[in-house]
Amino acid sequence: MSLKNPAALEFLLSRRSRPAKTLVAPAPTRDQLVPLLTAAARSPDHGKLEPWRFIVIENGAMARLAELTETCGQSLGKTPEDIAKARSQFDLGHLAVAVVEVQKPSEKIPAIEQTYSAGAVCLALLNAALAAGWGANWLSGWQSHDPAFCKAAFGLAGNERLAGLIHIATEGAIPPERPRPDIDALTDWVSE
Structure with a gap:
């Protein structure tokens, strides 16, 4: 029997990511982060494959990742503006969780469903962080x-790719509300 949880529904109806550039110290400690990772791991995992894993990027690793972004951007011919934007999440970051999609062989679970599961973990981690009172943002970028x-940043294997970087720290500024999707325009009802 399902139990109603109006507070959880209200949270989901009003949740709002916090821009990573507005997050300030402190970030969660390891002890504060573990319950958030635990909540994220409760995401649908399509056949109990757990087609994802976490890499916690602590403050001390941010400078290395910023420099690596610069080096990779230059080798790819990215513009200075593209490089600066991409590295800023590490230059300004305090803590981030890399959610790594891990494709696992399965006769029953298609690869795309494993990708969806990794995306669900990203959103669950983002929402868990917000629900716990942290500021959080899900970023990616060309890098x-x-x-x-x-491979250089995280040692990813051939069957792995980055689903997202979830930045978590203290909310430094309340972002303005933004326009939300028109549900009526996006919804079809099928009754027959």
Whole structure:
């Protein structure tokens, strides 16, 4: 029997990501982060494959990732503006969780469903952080999709890719509300 949880529904109806550039110290401690990771791991995992894993990027690793972003961006011919934007999440970051999609062989679970599961973990971690009172933002960027960056930064294997970087720290500013999707325009009802 399902129990109603009006507070959880109200949270979901009003949740709002916090821009990563507005997050300030302190970030969660390891003890504060573990319950958030635990909540995220309760996401649908399509056949109990757990097609994802976490890499916690603590403050001390941010400068290395910023420099690596610069180096990879230059080798890819990215503009200085693209490089500056991509590295800013590390230059300004305090803590981030890399959610790594891990494709696992399965006769029953298609690869795309494993990708969806990793995306669900990203959103669950984002929402858990927000519900716990932290500011949080889900970022990616060109470097997140560059195999050379991902291998050098995180040691990703051939069956792995970065689903997202969830930045978590203290909310430094309340973001303005933004327009939300028109549900009527996006919804079809099928009754027959």
